[in-house]
């Protein structure tokens with residue numbers, strides 16, 4: 439004893455997670471859940487304890503997590519610096535569809551900017567200029583890709599424009615490169 443570190447102290451977090459699967463000692467698990475330096479390991483310990491959704495777990499997981507930036511979501515509002523981890527129990531943040539070049543992107547907004555996000559989810563029918571919010575899940579609205587970008591159409595105008603635009607594409611020639 440003492441010569442070998444137990445597996446749950448392995449320096450590779452992945453190995454620690456594997457070791458946690460085998461652990462039954464609740465006290466030890468609770469200790470790892472609170473104190474392991476790696477977010478994924480703490481989460482694994484909470485899972486093994488069956489408490490991954492508890493308030494306690496959320497609080498512990500949320501602390502000291504600069505090491506796991508890839509898990510963090512940022513508010514989609516320009517110049518907002520709110521960042522958070524999208525865990526169960528996260529209140530006020532919302533995913534709002536945003537029209538982007540090429541279609542729709544789901545973007546998170548913080549509680550103070552959800553309204554802005556909804557405002558920016560507005561699209562306009564290229565044909566009749568009717569507008570709608572994508573966040574209201576409008577039925578029948580759709581977009582088409584054109585050589586000039588993404589165009590939105592209302593349900594009344596989407597079909598005829600789809601045809602018109604596919605005809606445009608047929609006649610469209612990609613610009614030739616310099617060395618062609």
Ligand SMILES: [Zn+2]
Nearest residue numbers: 513518548551
């Ligand atoms: Zn924000």
Ligand SMILES: [Zn+2]
Nearest residue numbers: 563566592595
């Ligand atoms: Zn229209």
